[in-house]
Amino acid sequence: MTAPALTQIAAAAKLVAIVGPPNCGKSTLFNRLTGLRQKVGNYPGVTVEQRIGRMKSSTGWVEVVDLPGISSLTASSDDERVTLDVLHGRMPGLRPPDAVLLLLDSTAVDRHLGLAALVLKLGVPTLLALNMSDELHHRGGSLDEAALSEQLGVSVQLISAKFGHGLEALYEFLANLPNQAPRIQLPILQSTPDCRRWALRAADQAGFRRPARSVWTARLDVLALHPFGGPVLFVAVMIAVFQSISVLARPLQELCERAVQLSSALVSAALPPSTVRSILTEGVWPGVGTVLSFLPQILILFLWIGILEDSGYLTRAAVVADRAMAKIGLQGKSFVPLLSGYACAIPAIMATRTIENKRDRLATILIVPFMTCSARLPVYTMIVAAFIPEHPLLGPVLGSRAAAMIGLYAAGFLGAAGTAWLLRSTVLRGMPSCFLMEMPPYRWPSFRFLALQLLDRAKVFIYRAGTTILAVSLGLWLLTHLPLRGGYFPRIEESFAGKFGTGLAPVLKPLGLNWKVGVGLITSLIAREVIVGTLGTLYGIERPGESGNLATALHRDLTAGGAAALVVFFAFALQCFSTLVVVRRETGSWKWPALQFIYMGAFAYISAWLTNHLVTAVFG
Amino acid sequence: MKTLADLRRGESATITRLVLGADVAARLMVAGFVPEACVTLIHCGPVGGPRVYLLDGAEVAIRRELAAGIQVEQHP
Numbered sequence A: 001m002t003a004p005a006l007t008q009i010a011a012a013a014k015l016v017a018i019v020g021p022p023n024c025g026k027s028t029l030f031n032r033l034t035g036l037r038q039k040v041g042n043y044p045g046v047t048v049e050q051r052i053g054r055m056k057s058s059t060g061w062v063e064v065v066d067l068p069g070i071s072s073l074t075a076s077s078d079d080e081r082v083t084l085d086v087l088h089g090r091m092p093g094l095r096p097p098d099a100v101l102l103l104l105d106s107t108a109v110d111r112h113l114g115l116a117a118l119v120l121k122l123g124v125p126t127l128l129a130l131n132m133s134d135e136l137h138h139r140g141g142s143l144d145e146a147a148l149s150e151q152l153g154v155s156v157q158l159i160s161a162k163f164g165h166g167l168e169a170l171y172e173f174l175a176n177l178p179n180q181a182p183r184i185q186l187p188i189l190q191s192t193p194d195c196r197r198w199a200l201r202a203a204d205q206a207g208f209r210r211p212a213r214s215v216w217t218a219r220l221d222v223l224a225l226h227p228f229g230g231p232v233l234f235v236a237v238m239i240a241v242f243q244s245i246s247v248l249a250r251p252l253q254e255l256c257e258r259a260v261q262l263s264s265a266l267v268s269a270a271l272p273p274s275t276v277r278s279i280l281t282e283g284v285w286p287g288v289g290t291v292l293s294f295l296p297q298i299l300i301l302f303l304w305i306g307i308l309e310d311s312g313y314l315t316r317a318a319v320v321a322d323r324a325m326a327k328i329g330l331q332g333k334s335f336v337p338l339l340s341g342y343a344c345a346i347p348a349i350m351a352t353r354t355i356e357n358k359r360d361r362l363a364t365i366l367i368v369p370f371m372t373c374s375a376r377l378p379v380y381t382m383i384v385a386a387f388i389p390e391h392p393l394l395g396p397v398l399g400s401r402a403a404a405m406i407g408l409y410a411a412g413f414l415g416a417a418g419t420a421w422l423l424r425s426t427v428l429r430g431m432p433s434c435f436l437m438e439m440p441p442y443r444w445p446s447f448r449f450l451a452l453q454l455l456d457r458a459k460v461f462i463y464r465a466g467t468t469i470l471a472v473s474l475g476l477w478l479l480t481h482l483p484l485r486g487g488y489f490p491r492i493e494e495s496f497a498g499k500f501g502t503g504l505a506p507v508l509k510p511l512g513l514n515w516k517v518g519v520g521l522i523t524s525l526i527a528r529e530v531i532v533g534t535l536g537t538l539y540g541i542e543r544p545g546e547s548g549n550l551a552t553a554l555h556r557d558l559t560a561g562g563a564a565a566l567v568v569f570f571a572f573a574l575q576c577f578s579t580l581v582v583v584r585r586e587t588g589s590w591k592w593p594a595l596q597f598i599y600m601g602a603f604a605y606i607s608a609w610l611t612n613h614l615v616t617a618v619f620g
Numbered sequence B: 001m002k003t004l005a006d007l008r009r010g011e012s013a014t015i016t017r018l019v020l021g022a023d024v025a026a027r028l029m030v031a032g033f034v035p036e037a038c039v040t041l042i043h044c045g046p047v048g049g050p051r052v053y054l055l056d057g058a059e060v061a062i063r064r065e066l067a068a069g070i071q072v073e074q075h076p
Helices: A001-010 A027-033 A077-087 A104-122 A135-136 A145-152 A167-175 A192-206 A216-225 A231-268 A275-292 A295-311 A313-326 A332-340 A344-355 A356-370 A372-389 A400-425 A447-481 A497-513 A515-523 A530-538 A547-557 A560-572 A579-587 A591-617 B022-028
Strands: A014-019 A038-042 A047-057 A060-066 A100-103 A127-133 A154-159 A392-394 A436-438 B010-018 B038-043 B049-056 B058-062 B070-074
Touching: A001 A104, A014 A027, A014 A104, A027 A038, A027 A047, A027 A060, A027 A100, A027 A127, A027 A447, A047 A167, A100 A104, A100 A167, A100 A497, A104 A127, A104 A135, A104 A192, A127 A135, A127 A145, A145 A154, A145 A192, A145 B070, A154 A332, A192 A515, A192 B022, A216 A231, A216 B038, A231 A275, A231 A295, A231 A313, A231 A560, A275 A447, A295 A313, A295 A332, A295 A344, A295 A447, A313 A332, A313 A436, A332 A344, A332 A356, A344 A579, A356 A400, A356 A579, A356 A591, A372 A530, A372 A547, A372 A560, A392 A400, A392 B010, A400 A560, A400 A591, A447 A497, A447 A515, A497 A515, A497 A560, A497 A591, A515 A530, A515 A560, A530 A547, A530 B038, A560 A591, A579 A591, B010 B022
Parallel strands: A014 A060, A014 A100, A100 A127, A127 A154
Antiparallel strands: A038 A047, A047 A060, A436 B058, B010 B038, B010 B070, B038 B049, B049 B058
């Protein structure tokens, strides 16, 4: 949103980098300083998020870059490498920072002073801000800012980014950035244990008294990390989250869908039959509208993830889920994204940002699209309704159709688990991920920052719907409406898309599918459920919404083997352009989405082929 | 030799040596698992999963395989 403005001021403004360990409140401070004037991107070539914002100081604009959380400066991870490159001015597209805002957690100063020593040695003018002063005092800790400042040779300021305490000194520093770092002698710290020893001593000399453990955290964790109580609470929380999504989001999503239908009808009524009307109502509205109707669901999911993360429960959940996830070569933090994948792969892939380990994060991103997202449901429902007669299997509890659906969900999960295992034993092979997580104390989430986060997510999502997805929808509209026949739009089977679909027919024949499905597979790249509408058009159904007619037509046209192959294909194939775009954004290159598309396509094709032959042999 | 994995809930010990690969040992040391540090097991978590240790005021979860590579001298 503010991208052009940011580049305009870039040349004149000073650049300040926020550096600090994970969980010390860097994002809170960054949001506090820059508000809505921020831009989120990726550093070139790595999966590290780049956050740049700007703020007005009393002397002019200052640009602030929020660097990834790090615990040391050894360049052993992407996060540390990015931080080092930025601080040394080696990051392409970013000039060397004029100053560093070093942020530590004041309740754990003794553990993080080692990092402070490493950063101070870089020789960039630095202010040391010690965050969460409210918690330090509340839990009976204390610290002598002046003594620490004298020892380190930099200004030290206790702050609370959450409540806005002590920020005046920060604003003063940012308004009058010093030109030179003071020359001071810090000890040369050869090894981590040496560094640690020095840090503990330095903190002690600065009169640091460690705060008592939070009583509430200890009490809650007795349950949350209990051998039996922990998993029970975990399952209860997950059920509550997903139940609330289906209860709250479904009506909102239906409202959105109705708004899309209504606005489409209005446009249709307002314009005479023309090319423009066709582009709008058959290209833009189905593509962009369908994707936008997922917005409520995505926002509610992110609200929950934000609450769980900021309150501190998410780290406990990761500990509880770790053992199960380790079995498929992943780790506890992969759990939430995989679960979100049942709603939609797009927010799920965005949610993998909570996984620090890059290899685990990549593996999670690559398997998320196997989870049965809500866009697959219309396709499953259509085929199941057409081919599986409803009869009870387990009395009134489980019918044949429900069993088929459960089977398809299970197939998606098994595809994900198998692929995770395959990835971790091939391309992403390496040491078992070193699961190491610090448990922050439980805190009340700040609703101000939750709201900011949600706004940010919504902005990214709407922006994408308005650009990439709009472009793809228009492209697909052209493919289904060209070449013209005697000045008129062609019938769909004579269009480019139709010809592609027909061209696919030989490839689809072994699966028991025909050219009509081929056309549907092409159009379903807009969004999976679009195939339902396309097949409706191809079978000449007046109102594709009435699935009864479509079911009859399908039943006549496809064999049982072909129908089963079609749903199996949809269970495994990555038929979603938006997902590919998000994967490219999150991984920083087209390499991974391309690999993912080909792999899942091949997986889907082979499985569909096997299914067709199996079903034909048994029932045919 | 006793390791962190042998501690029971509430027991404390002093780390003597890390018998692990260099990369993993480096990460553990940055998180505070250095020789001479005093560690207490405070939460066990689900059976076979990571356990949570208290060291220098921090509560850190690590998997059992890692804990088994950290040799300790148990406090009486």
